Amino acid sequence: MEIPRHWRLRQQRYGLIGELCPHCDTKIFPPRDICPACGHEAKTSFAFSGRGEVFSFTTIYEAPTGFEETAPYTVALVKLEEGPMVTAQLTDLGDDKPEIGMPVEMITRRLHSDGDERGMLIYGYKFRPSMKAV
Amino acid sequence: MTENKALLKPSRPVGIIGYGAYVPRYRLPANEVARIWVGGRVSGLPIKEKAVPGLDEDVVTMSLEAVRNALKRARIDPAEIRAVWIGSESHPYAVKPTSTIVAEAIGATPHIQAADMEFACKAGTEAMVMAMGLVGSGMARYAVAAGLDTAQGKPGDALEYTAAAGGAAFVIGPAEESLATLNAAYSYVTDTPDFWRREYQHYPEHGNRFTGEPAYFKHSTAAGKIMLEELGTKPSDYTWAIFHQPNAKFPQRVASLLGFTPEQIKPGLLSPVIGNTYAGAAIIGLTATLDVAKPGDRILMVSFGSGAGSDAFDITVTDKLLERRDKALKTQDYIARRTEIDYAMYARMRGKIAMK
Structure with missing residues (x-):
């Protein structure tokens, strides 16, 4: 059980809340309070748009403990519109094949449950192919 | 009483x-x-x-x-x-x-x-x-x-x-x-055992044909009828109407019982293609209707929940819908x-x- 860790990370996980460097305007994810670009303190909260594109991906068939329920699933490096690269599952692919450069958007989904069916449910960001208006 | x-x-x-x-x-x-x-x-x-x-x-x-x-x-x-x-x-x-x-x-x-x-x-x-x-x-x-x-x-x-x-x-x-004003609501509720799920049970039970007349139709028509009576409106005053949609037939029948036409319920009738979304069923009919409505349109929405009850709403679309709909x-x-x-x-x- 890792309740404190899940609780601490909830905002960044639910909504891609990172940080903005007030010195050099770099957008930071995950939040780390120090700007990786200029080394100054960066604690200004910043909500990412959630839009990005697939930089690379792989499909997991032998899932680690706690993630078996949704296997096989695809994990991608997603280059966010604002700059940072995040690792996350792709979901709602349906019959679509994932490909490098595919436009994706962030949604919040159930990542897994902590422990067995008695444990807490962990929610966080995943990405799906960007939806368009009909 | x-x-x-x-x-x-x-x-x-x-x-x-x-x-x-x-x-x-x-x-x-x-x-x-x-x-x-x-x-x-x-x-x-x-x-x-x-x-x-x-x-x-x-x-x-x-x-x-x-x-x-x-x-x-x-x-x-x-x-x-x-x-x-x-x-x-x-x-x-x-x-x-x-x-x-x-x-x-x-x-x-x-x-x-x-x-x-x-x-x-x-x-x-x-x-x-x-x-x-x-x-x-x-x-x-x-x-x-x-x-x-x-x-x-x-x-x-x-x-x-x-x-x-x-x-x-x-x-x-x-x-x-x-983008739409909620002019009034009215709720009609009784103790009617048409559908339930006991604690720890995975699947619900229902009263077969009992779910129709004494439950869905009684509550939906009563809520809709009293709303119209109290407002002094008639079905033709509304551009659109939405009823709870557990299947395709029930909402069409209740619309007809209350005097609404198939055209009035058309944009909100989604159960044939998405099924019964339960707590979402009437209100996703409302979102689909707002997606096509015009300023000034008047909408009647009547939900139904087993157990049982119906909530009716009188709604008027405003000019602001057009600037927000595509957001x-x-x-x-x-x-x-x-x-x-x-x-x-x-x-x-x-x-x-x-x-x-």
Whole structure:
């Protein structure tokens, strides 16, 4: 059980809340309070748009403990519109094949449950192919 | 006993500031259920197909997407929201609110009311009436009301053809900021045992034909009729009407009983292609109707929840709808995103395969 860790990370996980460097305007994810670009303190909260594109991906068939329920699933490096690269599952692919450069958007989904069916449910960001208006 | 049919009208006018829908991607055709359980006999199926949630979806994730869509249209600071109320009969936790997770994720915490509603298929409209009261009394500027479900039917049961996933969310606020004003509400409730699920049970029970006349039709027609009587309106005063849609036939019949035409219910009649989304069923009909409505259009919405009761709403579309409608995905955008699955995949996705 890792309740404190899940609780601490909830905002960044639910909504891609990172940080903005007030010195050099770099957008930071995950939040780390120090700007990786200029080394100054960066604690200004910043909500990412959630839009990005697939930089690379792989499909997991032998899932680690706690993630078996949704296997096989695809994990991608997603280059966010604002700059940072995040690792996350792709979901709602349906019959679509994932490909490098595919436009994706962030949604919040159930990542897994902590422990067995008695444990807490962990929610966080995943990405799906960007939806368009009909 | 005296009868008090007075409509529920807030002290200050209120309305819908933003609305959002959500329907998951997967579809199970009704004839696929028939193939498994009745040897493929396909006459008289209640709907064409139903929406099925993905393996990583539940009422928390679906509510969040519907609420985010509503916020895209409302364009308000989430910190100004003072309540998040989510109606469902399939909240993922037995104890721990869906509403706290959704409120946290949209940035509305901590200065809010948060609670989960349960009243079978009318939990979402119950949340809407509460939001009307909170905003209409001046206690809050904005409140979020949502209704979504990942409904389950017992394998082989009549409900398995229709029990679906989806729903809608609304940001309720002052009428002067609204894309549609909520002029009045009226609720008609009795103790009627037409459908229930006991604690720890996975699937609900229902009273077969008893679910029709004494439950759905009695409550829906009474709520609709009293609303019209008290307002002094007639069906032709409304451009659109929406009724709870457990299948394709019931809402069409209740519309006809009350004097509404097939054209009036057309945009909101979604059960043939997404199934019965329970707490989301009437209100996703409203989001689909708002997606095509014009300023000045008047809408009657009547929900129904087993147990049993109906909430009726008198709604008028304002000019602001046109500037906000395209700020988020529309109901039909989600319906068009469709991946068909077979019964085997459905059984896996809905946890019907025993793994231990």
